[in-house]
Amino acid sequence: MTTFTASPAVGWRALLLPAHLVLFIPQFVVLLPLRIGFILAGFVAVPLALPFRQYHADTAVPFSQYPGTWQLVTLPRWAWPWSNDRDGAMGDKRGWWHANAPFGLGADHWLSMLIWLAYRNPANNLRFTKLFGCPVLTTTCTWWGSEVVEDDPGKGGVRFLVATSGLFPFYGLYWVRQWNATRALVVQLGFKGEPSDWAEDYAGDEQRQWKGFTCELNPFKNIG
Incomplete structure (x- = not known):
């Protein structure tokens, strides 16, 4: 398969940000409780399954x-x-x-x-499902904001990413606001893909292409 290269939102694509933000909200609101439900069910399913x-x-x-x-x-x-x-x-x-x-x-x-x-x-x-995982190899990626955002010192910023496969979008919002040398506000909602993921070679390890769904809200995360 071919890995599509990510690109920033420029030109007419930059005008699509409000529409994507509107669609991002219901996607997150629907997927989050489903994700939580599976997590809670795991506290029963995993102990029952482990003996087998x-x-x-x-x-x-x-x-x-x-x-x-x-x-x-x-x-x-x-x-x-x-x-x-x-x-x-x-x-x-x-x-x-x-x-x-x-x-x-x-x-x-x-x-x-x-x-x-x-x-x-x-x-x-x-x-590894298309409901809770974004497949890099079969999507294209565009982002608004900072290309590199990480919860590490000096790498704060805001990025809104959308990966698409046909008409289906995968949205990810990442915001890191550093308070001091070791602490930062970290908000990561939706799918965890980074723009650099779309430039990698996944030959021989296609499992690694899947970027999962997350919800992280930490107002004072240790990044030291």
Whole structure:
């Protein structure tokens, strides 16, 4: 597939901002409670599904940054929305979660898997659906405001992004207002895509193209 290059809103496209903002509001209002519903359901679904988890031994590799071994662990098919097809139930392949799981239990303990799937990455597989995930490879992207906005020192700004596939829009609003050297107001609503995502090569790892739906409102986030 071809990755489309993102572009800023210039010329006649700049005039579309009010219309996109009007459409962004109902999209967010509809998707947010659905997302919350799936997250809450995960506190029931994940404990019920974990005893039937599947270990994919053929995926086993050493953690890239910590001692130990990672392998893909998934929930049964009926619990797919609350599973994690990328990191699995054992967390990241670096081994950070293995080293930092509560009580020193390690990533392969059932309680660590429960916390990873139900709390830290709730309903994670929803990002692989076109309802809660924006597919970079099949969309074009335009933005208004700052191309680079991050919750890091010196990278504040405002950006409103729209990615389209046919007539269906994916909207994302990102606002970072730095208060001091270590704290900032961070607002991120909608889909999490960055303009730079549309310039990347996803060959061999197409899962990475999916940009999930989020709602972050933090008036005093630590960015130090």
